[in-house]
Amino acid sequence: MNKLTSIYDRSRVPLYIQVASVMRQRIDTGHWLEGDKISTLEELEKEFAVARVTIRQAIELLREEGLLNAQQGRGTFVSGKPKHNRWLNLANDFDVMVSSIKDNVLKRVHIEETASSPELSEGEGQLAEDGYVFLRSVQYNSGEPFSVVNLHLARSIFDKGGKQFMHAAALPKIVEMADVTISHAHQTLTIGVASPETADLLKIGLGEPTADCRLVLVDDKDVAIYVADIHYHKNCFALRTDLLERSGPRRGAGK
Amino acid sequence: MNKLTSIYDRSRVPLYIQVASVMRQRIDTGHWLEGDKISTLEELEKEFAVARVTIRQAIELLREEGLLNAQQGRGTFVSGKPKHNRWLNLANDFDVMVSSIKDNVLKRVHIEETASSPELSEGEGQLAEDGYVFLRSVQYNSGEPFSVVNLHLARSIFDKGGKQFMHAAALPKIVEMADVTISHAHQTLTIGVASPETADLLKIGLGEPTADCRLVLVDDKDVAIYVADIHYHKNCFALRTDLLERSGPRRGAGK
DNA sequence: CTCAATTTGTTCGTATGTATG
DNA sequence: ACATACATACGAACAAATTGA
Secondary structure (H helix, E strand, O other): OOHHHHHHHHOOOOHHHHHHHHHHHHHHHOOOOOOOEOOOHHHHHHHHOOOHHHHHHHHHHHHHOOOEEEEOOOEEEEOOOOOOOOOEEOOOOHHHHHHHHOOOEEEEEEEEEEEOOOOOOOOOOEOOOOOEEEEEEEEEEOOEEEEEEEEEEEHHHHHHHOOHHHHOOHHHHHHHOOOOEEEEEEEEEEEEEOOHHHHHHHOOOOOOEEEEEEEEEEEOOOEEEEEEEEEEEOOOEEEEEEOOOOOOOEEOOOO | OOHHHHHHHHOOOOHHHHHHHHHHHHHHOOOOOOOOEOOOHHHHHHHHOOOHHHHHHHHHHHHHOOOEEEEOOOEEEEOOOOOOOOOEEOOOOHHHHHHHHOOOEEEEEEEEEEEOOOOOOOOOOEOOOOOEEEEEEEEEEOOEEEEEEEEEEEHHHHHHHOOHHHHOOHHHHHHHOOOOEEEEEEEEEEEEEOOHHHHHHHOOOOOOEEEEEEEEEEEOOOEEEEEEEEEEEOOOEEEEEEOOOOOOOEEOOOO
């Protein structure tokens, strides 16, 4: 009967969690402001077309997160905003990217010297003949993990760098190599889901969304020397650009 | 006891759906190839540390999606790949963006002539003095909705465009206006969750992830004349760039 | 052809979580 | 707070189909 019913059905997440996520979003976007009294249970029941207990479960969830504060007889109030760490500014310029990751705190969690080759799609260059080394690392910001990097590095590059790759970001090292020319840096950004490994390292739930960034460096012989699959925690991730930065102000066409 | 147990606990999504999403990913990434026989129920039980019935529920889910095909006595086989509509190539260049949306099929679903002003963050310009008009539209590709655009358009611009804005994308119209200068086009990309309205229009579940793109056009007087919050269906979304496109090949520093 | 091993399919009982009114 | 209904998850046992020795 209700329009919402069909929406609820499309998600298999428990109803009270769906309701909670809508409420959380309202607080986050400022639709409900801090200190405000939110609608009464009765109003919320009607709006979401669910039972009272379900609303209460949702409120309880947000209370545990410190976002809501219910007071018997008075009402329910907004007591805080969800925390975001949108400090990560993904680069859309190669030099900015290289310099920004140079000082990253990272922890190598896995190295496979004889790894299988990465899957390359159309336009991402050719596979290196001498195979790849696989490196996995986690990047931290103030103690919290915010990204997992799965890197296939061409063996030739790995050997050239020696032990440098063990404890620092690979990209700046490669850029500094005198006899390596990078002709393309293909970046693809999508939304993915956390695998068991990623979920474990990022401390998130299995199958939760992540911002996935694939970065493939291709040398002057069209060989993919660096193939990284990076999974970012969704709350840390933001990509900011001024689309007119390079071309300058746009005066009306006035034709 | 198990390492996975704690990961399961972090997500409130039913266990069999979590397991299914891991399996779906394995098929998608080619870890499990089409035609292959996947591990037996017994092996999967152990790997995921769940009951047999739970594995079967996950398999049933993927069977309905056409990804798996279980045969009694033989095993379970991969019968297809998840479909992606990653055809959407979000622009990182203003001209490309304008030209790419010019021919979009869209449906205006909501217009508010006297709307509240949008929330602007630091650096996104000043609010227009004459207020805003709010427009909501849905964009379709071969009948399927792939994005919802919530647009606050400065009233001055809206009045200038007349009825043009009713049935076509606003951006190209604005660019063509002779007396309008766009000095900045701030784009911010994040991962968000679907509100009831967005979920309804995109035909996804409440609280499911979306790719959120905010585009703010600022004129030469630092006024935000166009403030769009765009929610993309996560499966349609991809942002591809060559980070070296503008600066050209990078020869080793060789200092 | 039969037998045994393998593998998926089904069912039962129990416990807990979700949602309604 | 209560009674009710249904979904989720477990473990274990048993049934049915396939395969190869």
